Amino acid sequence: MEERRITTEEQTEQMENENIQKEGQEKKFTQTDVDRIIKERLSRQKNSHAEEVSEANKAKEQELAGKETEIKQREARLNCKEYLIENELPTALLDVIDTSDSESFKEKTEKVMKIFGTRRQVAPLASTEPHMHNDAIASAFQNPAHRPKPFGYQGED
Numbered sequence: 001m002e003e004r005r006i007t008t009e010e011q012t013e014q015m016e017n018e019n020i021q022k023e024g025q026e027k028k029f030t031q032t033d034v035d036r037i038i039k040e041r042l043s044r045q046k047n048s049h050a051e052e053v054s055e056a057n058k059a060k061e062q063e064l065a066g067k068e069t070e071i072k073q074r075e076a077r078l079n080c081k082e083y084l085i086e087n088e089l090p091t092a093l094l095d096v097i098d099t100s101d102s103e104s105f106k107e108k109t110e111k112v113m114k115i116f117g118t119r120r121q122v123a124p125l126a127s128t129e130p131h132m133h134n135d136a137i138a139s140a141f142q143n144p145a146h147r148p149k150p151f152g153y154q155g156e157d
Helices: 002-023 031-086 102-116 136-142
Strands: none
Touching: 031 102
């Protein structure tokens, strides 16, 4: 279509140039010629302006669509994080499991937690090593006289 406009423009300019050359330096146009030339140029200008506006609108729509998807992703990640916090699960799962869909995230998290369970840290067991009675510190605390007194309020009775 652009080639068509260019050829129309070129034809109009060629006709104008031919008319100028035929009659010398001065060209007299009739009112219909002037009206036709003005209409052609106005229509070209309107078409080019309409195309520029439509391209600008498309660019804005694409930008808005990109922002909208970004907001949806953030919202879904936030929902997933809230789910983990409510269920007292590690938030490190956010980096491991896809957070684009909160429902599928919940299902996958439940599967992972079934597999690995909620491993709680257990207090360490007492030492299984035999006691060395030759140790000077250990032997000092074996004497009941060296045990601390229970803490309590010592008031007047």
